[in-house]
Amino acid sequence: MPVLPIVRLGHPALRTPAEPVVPARVVERAFQRLIDDMVETMRAAEGVGLAAPQVGFGLQLFVYEALDAEDPARGIPAIPLRAVINPMVEPLPGELVYDWEGCLSIPDLRGLVPRHPAVRVRGLDRGGGALDYVARGFEARIVQHEFDHLNGVVFLDRMRDLQSLAFYDEWERFLAESGAGARSAPPE
Numbered sequence: 558m559p560v561l562p563i564v565r566l567g568h569p570a571l572r573t574p575a576e577p578v579v580p581a582r583v584v585e586r587a588f589q590r591l592i593d594d595m596v597e598t599m600r601a602a603e604g605v606g607l608a609a610p611q612v613g614f615g616l617q618l619f620v621y622e623a624l625d626a627e628d629p630a631r632g633i634p635a636i637p638l639r640a641v642i643n644p645m646v647e648p649l650p651g652e653l654v655y656d657w658e659g660c661l662s663i664p665d666l667r668g669l670v671p672r673h674p675a676v677r678v679r680g681l682d683r684g685g686g687a688l689d690y691v692a693r694g695f696e697a698r699i700v701q702h703e704f705d706h707l708n709g710v711v712f713l714d715r716m717r718d719l720q721s722l723a724f725y726d727e728w729e730r731f732l733a734e735s736g737a738g739a740r741s742a743p744p745e
């Protein structure tokens with residue numbers, strides 16, 4: 558399975574709303590291959606999520622997965638692999654939570670982003686079946702980040718204060734252990 562090139566900020570695919578996938582096409586070989594390639598690409602880039610526009614496909618599809626961190630003290634929970642097609646994401650009640658995010662399409666930068674603590678996700682899975690589940694915490698953050706990509710939105714647009722924007726090395730040196738969240742902020 559090939560690793561696909563990830564487009565970076567400035568590429569129009571990141572600013573164009575993605576098209577819904579025709580449900581009957583979900584099980585077609587070409588679409589299944591795209592999902593497999595996106596999973597491979599996400600893993601190769603050591604990210605926790607990837608949306609189709611990030612590899613230049615204007616389709617409503619994202620994948621995500623978070624593995625156990627090597628250092629459990631950093632506390633990234635394991636989140637099983639999912640592919641989500643034609644998603645609707647509905648915030649559930651709760652105060653916004655600030656935590657660090659990065660993006661594979663905006664390499665090296667980290668920033669504090671407010672997100673809903675839990676969201677209801679509806680859509681299709683890679684078998685074409687209906688998905689309806691609640692994502693909470695870090696998984697809810699990933700879902701909101703990837704869903705934004707399907708609407709031409711990146712995490713920078715969601716930041717309330719650009720003062721926390723930092724390059725990774727400086728972030729690790731000065732910011733990672735201070736303030737909100739001490740997570741390693743893997744890119745999405």
Ligand SMILES: [Zn+2]
Nearest residue numbers: 660661662745
């Ligand atoms: Zn991203």
